[in-house]
Amino acid sequence: xxxxxxxxxxRLYAALYLVFLYLxxxxxxxxxxxxxxxxxxxxxxxxxxxxAQLVEVEALHAAVxxxxxxxxxxxxxxxxxxxxxxxxxxxxxFPGKGGIMGLIMLPLVLPEIIVAVSLLVVFLxxxxxxxxxxxxxxxxxxxxxxxxxxxxxxxxxLDVSLEEAAIDLGENSWGVFRLIVLPLVMPGIISSLLxxxxxxxxxxxIAFFLSGSxxxxxxxxxxxxxFPQRLPVVMALGTILVSLxxxxxxxxxxxxxxxxxxxxxxETGGFL
Amino acid sequence: MTDLxxxxxxxxxxxxxxxxxxxxxxxxxxxAAILAFSFWTQDYLTIDKSFTLTNYREAFTDPIYxxxxxxxxxxxxLVTLVTxxxxxxxxxxxxxxxxAGRKSLWIFLVTIPFWTSYxxxxxxxxxxxxxxxxxxxxxxxxxxxDEPLTVILYNFNAVVxxxxxxxxxxxxxxxxxxxxxxxxxxxxxAQDLGETRLSAFFRVTLPLAMPGVxxxxxxxxxxxxxxxxxxRLVGGPGGLMIANMIQTQFLKLNNAPMGATLxxxxxxxxxxxxxxxxxxxxxYLRGRS
Numbered sequence: 001x002x003x004x005x006x007x008x009x010x011r012l013y014a015a016l017y018l019v020f021l022y023l024x025x026x027x028x029x030x031x032x033x034x035x036x037x038x039x040x041x042x043x044x045x046x047x048x049x050x051x052a053q054l055v056e057v058e059a060l061h062a063a064v065x066x067x068x069x070x071x072x073x074x075x076x077x078x079x080x081x082x083x084x085x086x087x088x089x090x091x092x093x094f095p096g097k098g099g100i101m102g103l104i105m106l107p108l109v110l111p112e113i114i115v116a117v118s119l120l121v122v123f124l125x126x127x128x129x130x131x132x133x134x135x136x137x138x139x140x141x142x143x144x145x146x147x148x149x150x151x152x153x154x155x156x157x158l159d160v161s162l163e164e165a166a167i168d169l170g171e172n173s174w175g176v177f178r179l180i181v182l183p184l185v186m187p188g189i190i191s192s193l194l195x196x197x198x199x200x201x202x203x204x205x206i207a208f209f210l211s212g213s214x215x216x217x218x219x220x221x222x223x224x225x226x227f228p229q230r231l232p233v234v235m236a237l238g239t240i241l242v243s244l245x246x247x248x249x250x251x252x253x254x255x256x257x258x259x260x261x262x263x264x265x266x267e268t269g270g271f272l
Numbered sequence: 273m274t275d276l277x278x279x280x281x282x283x284x285x286x287x288x289x290x291x292x293x294x295x296x297x298x299x300x301x302x303x304a305a306i307l308a309f310s311f312w313t314q315d316y317l318t319i320d321k322s323f324t325l326t327n328y329r330e331a332f333t334d335p336i337y338x339x340x341x342x343x344x345x346x347x348x349x350l351v352t353l354v355t356x357x358x359x360x361x362x363x364x365x366x367x368x369x370x371x372a373g374r375k376s377l378w379i380f381l382v383t384i385p386f387w388t389s390y391x392x393x394x395x396x397x398x399x400x401x402x403x404x405x406x407x408x409x410x411x412x413x414x415x416x417x418d419e420p421l422t423v424i425l426y427n428f429n430a431v432v433x434x435x436x437x438x439x440x441x442x443x444x445x446x447x448x449x450x451x452x453x454x455x456x457x458x459x460x461x462a463q464d465l466g467e468t469r470l471s472a473f474f475r476v477t478l479p480l481a482m483p484g485v486x487x488x489x490x491x492x493x494x495x496x497x498x499x500x501x502x503x504r505l506v507g508g509p510g511g512l513m514i515a516n517m518i519q520t521q522f523l524k525l526n527n528a529p530m531g532a533t534l535x536x537x538x539x540x541x542x543x544x545x546x547x548x549x550x551x552x553x554x555x556y557l558r559g560r561s
Contacts, residue, residue, distance in 0.1 A: 027399065088287035113519065
């Protein structure tokens with residue numbers, strides 16, 4: 001009985017905590033559909049005008065295209081690098097493994113401003129023009145550790161005896177990878193692509209320092225935050241962005257769980 | 273056997289070479305460049321590459337830099353404390369009270385806000401905490417206060433609240449993982465041997481969860497020190513942090529060497545604090561690897 005009671009208090013606390021976590025996001029749609037230009041309670045009336053205004057802003061469309069292009073390339077490259085690293089880490093022992101993996105995973109804990117300024121200094125010294133390319137180079141650096149973290153669990157739960165059986169049956173190592181490993185880790189790859197895409201779409205600091213004149217969506221958004229009269233439109237844009245990233249996350253989570261089931265592993269929960 | 277092992281090592285190195293090369297070129301080399309810059313000086317656009325410690329002297333003696341650095345450390349420390357304390361019960365609840373089949377759903381729910389636009393989330397706190405914001409207009413509407421509260425926006429407090437919100441999932445995940453690893457029979461044994469629930473928690477659960485708590489603290493503390501967006505949007509002049517000064521040095525004052533020096537100093541201080549923190553907790557971390 002007392003255990004139930006204690007669980008009850010904890011449950012209440014956890015529920016309140018979730019409310020705290022979601023509070024800002026829940027406010028987004030409320031103000032996006034509110035006709036007042038001032039973001040405060042009490043609400044005025046319902047409107048879709050702010051969404052309609054989004055369609056007309058050309059700078060926004062350019063920023064969206066830039067961001068999507070950057071995010072697609074970033075997702076592909078960091079997942080590719082992630083596959084190499086996760087496969088190497090899960091399957092092989094090699095000298096300096098700890099140090100090498102530590103260096104590759106370092107951006108996970110490094111403040112982004114450090115990554116941003118250090119890349120900026122190098123690119124300027126090399127005379128490289130700041131553009132989408134420089135943003136991609138930075139984004140791949142910070143997305144690869146996330147890809148590795150996701151793919152690691154996929155590669156680690158692979159049953160080595162399946163690969164050995166395929167080799168015994170005459171497959172070469174590329175065949176083993178293509179026919180056995182790849183299908184089994186595919187859900188992990190999809191999940192890694194989606195997460196890297198989401199991170200890149202959302203990343204601000206590195207893009208702020210390295211985008212030059214190719215403003216990404218967050219950089220464009222940052223510029224808009226200075227104008228109070230643009231705020232309702234920002235709310236509308238935010239509503240769309242948050243809905244899209246939640247959708248992508250649900251897809252990624254679904255892919256990850258399917259992968260866990262496919263490999264016959266137990267559910268452990270979470271991306272990281 | 274040795275032959276097999278070396279061929280495995282070769283294959284492993286071949287696979288790791290691409291991501292390693294990338295990290296060396298775009299992480300290690302730029303960090304080395306920042307370190308080199310910190311010993312140089314800049315006059316408008318020309319960089320003087322003669323070795324000097326002037327920047328470091330300035331970084332440690334100029335009251336502005338010192339104040340920003342100390343404030344950043346205070347904010348990061350407070351955010352870490354608040355985040356970890358608030359997160360622990362949630363992680364505990366998910367690990368010990370949620371049925372196994374539903375755990376991943378809870379973890380998913382906790383992580384979703386983390387993946388949604390950071391910029392917009394921080395900005396929404398400005399909307400919530402502002403003078404005419406959601407909190408103030410709501411409290412006035414309910415008749416709880418007459419005047420809007422001013423202690424909650426454009427200052428230190430606002431930065432702490434916003435960052436504690438932003439980094440919440442970072443704290444929950446590692447604590448949850450270490451709680452999940454605890455062998456439940458240890459807790460039964462403790463109770464069989466006469467421990468109460470509470471003393472079993474403090475003598476068994478908490479020490480075994482410490483690796484997660486330490487990881488959570490570091491994962492929150494290190495990036496928080498370098499946060500740029502939050503102090504800029506909700507900090508006001510009294511809530512600016514070292515990252516804002518680094519950005520100013522690089523992009524506004526054209527003083528990359530000074531910016532580099534501040535970045536290096538911040539990283540060194542963070543590393544030292546992290547190492548001390550790990551050393552203080554080493555008795556909990558031993559025997560894990």
